[in-house]
Amino acid sequence: MVKEIACDTSAIIIIFSAHHISGNKDKYLVELKKYKLAAPSCVRGELRDFAKRGDDLGLFANESLSYKIDFQSVGLEDIERYKKILGVVGHRGITDCDIACLSLAIDRNIPLFIDDFKAQFHFSSFFDDHEIFFGILLVCSILTGFMSESEIFSFVFDKLVPNRWKNISLRNLLTIKHAVSEYLV
């Protein structure tokens, strides 16, 4: 059964970073097709901006734009409504587009994948009954289709994390390590 999920820009970037460097694009795509990706239209705009860059992230964003993602419009009134609930108006680095992702996921009752760890923490503390996950966990589940647990762990920390986050903070690195370790148990 195909599972429908909502993704923010960071989650889509990590999904396609892993696709690009996994070493087995065909098997990766077979596993990825078990999910139907949805995102608000603003994510497409952010991916197009990334795609203009000449670096690896631009390349991954470009690949994601040629993949079938169901981009949906989210009304401004919905974004304002969630902003009021969350109490985030221009701080904590949470953008209107992040909130549009949350709105889409809640309105369609589908899980949200987001790799902005602060936003994930903030959203899940307000909407504890809703499923709000890390994009890197989705990548791990895709990789289990053709890699062993130890291969996934090495791939994530030797290749994926250094490619995706050039100067990752220790805090975020350890957050990823705790999540991946718990997933792979």
Add this chain to the structure above:
Amino acid sequence: MDEIINIDEDVISELAPYLKEKKVSRSVLVSSILKDILFAEKYAKANQSYAIVEQFLVDLYRMGILEYKDLLPVLGYERALEVTNTIRTAERFKSWLKR
């Protein structure tokens, strides 16, 4: 030839009932500690000592040996909330996948 790991028998006999009560095997505990040290050595060179401490505390929390309140004195309120949220998120993700 690989070195055989010997652990002090007195320590093991004292630790065994406690670990049994928590349903944690000695192998899992020792493996976790070694993995944490290796991870800090390979990926967290900027602050290895902190990386080892946080990983060890979180591993003990995941095993049920420590509770949330036990994380507070070292990790502080904000980080303790973050790491416990992270573990819960991964657990919920696994449950969601099975559905």
